[in-house]
Amino acid sequence: xxxxxxLERRSIRKYKEKNVPKELIDKLLEAACAAPSxxxxxxxxxxxxxxxxxxxxxxxxxxxxxxxxxLIIVVVGNLSRALPLQLADYWIHDAAAASQNILIKATExxxxxxxxxxxxxxxxxxxxxxxxxxxxxxIPFSIIKIGYxxxxxxxxxxxxxxxVHFIE
Numbered sequence: 001x002x003x004x005x006x007l008e009r010r011s012i013r014k015y016k017e018k019n020v021p022k023e024l025i026d027k028l029l030e031a032a033c034a035a036p037s038x039x040x041x042x043x044x045x046x047x048x049x050x051x052x053x054x055x056x057x058x059x060x061x062x063x064x065x066x067x068x069x070x071l072i073i074v075v076v077g078n079l080s081r082a083l084p085l086q087l088a089d090y091w092i093h094d095a096a097a098a099s100q101n102i103l104i105k106a107t108e109x110x111x112x113x114x115x116x117x118x119x120x121x122x123x124x125x126x127x128x129x130x131x132x133x134x135x136x137x138x139i140p141f142s143i144i145k146i147g148y149x150x151x152x153x154x155x156x157x158x159x160x161x162x163x164v165h166f167i168e
Contacts (some may be wrong), residue, residue: 005107008155012112013067015147019050020071024109028073028146031105035097038090043081044098044141047074047132054131058143061127065116069145074132075099077119077139092119095141102144112149118142 025048032046049055049072058072059065075098077091099115106113118124118140128140 003108004155005104007157009103009107009113010153010155011114012147012149012151012153013114013145014150015067015069015112015145016150018070018148020111020146020148024111025050025071027109028102028105028111031101032073032075032098035094035101037094037097038087039083041081041083041090042094043078043083043091044094045076045078045138046098047076048072049074057131058128061131061143062116062118062121062124065143065145067114067145069114069147071146073102073144073146074118074128074140075102075142075144076132076134077141079137079139091139092141095119099142099144102146106144106146110148111146112151114145116143116145 029046029048032044049058050070055072058074059068075095077095079088079091082088082091103113103115118128125140128143129138134140
């Protein structure tokens with residue numbers, strides 16, 4: 001049976017004390033950049049954090065970000081590249097697609113990951129912005145914890161026929 005990283009992807013909250021090699025970090029970032037983008041504006045900046053102090057600062061930024069991991073990728077919307085006027089919020093879709101690509105690629109590479117939402121929590125957004133020195137045009141969207149998993153969960157699809165509607 002073939003492996004399916006979409007179904008195998010699970011939120012991992014315990015990681016081994018083992019660094020993620022730069023080659024794998026590059027693959028995660030490449031996967032994020034391969035995500036679809038509205039009108040190809042690419043309004044997403046990525047911050048790969050391995051610095052111990054910054055990892056701790058980012059981990060303390062929110063209620064559900066406390067777990068330790070050797071790598072955090074922060075997905076940030078950059079409004080200077082967003083679509084104009086009423087379409088400006090499409091950056092959120094782009095950031096979500098980039099985040100999902102990181103999660104799936106991490107699973108494919110044998111890494112664990114956990115998506116921690118930042119936007120639209122204003123206090124958490126301010127803490128992450130300060131930790132990363134973001135400009136007023138940069139909005140932190142998600143913190144993704146990544147590392148070698150120290151726990152496992154069974155794959156699942158989450159498919160529920162009651163939530164799927166066919167219009168034929």
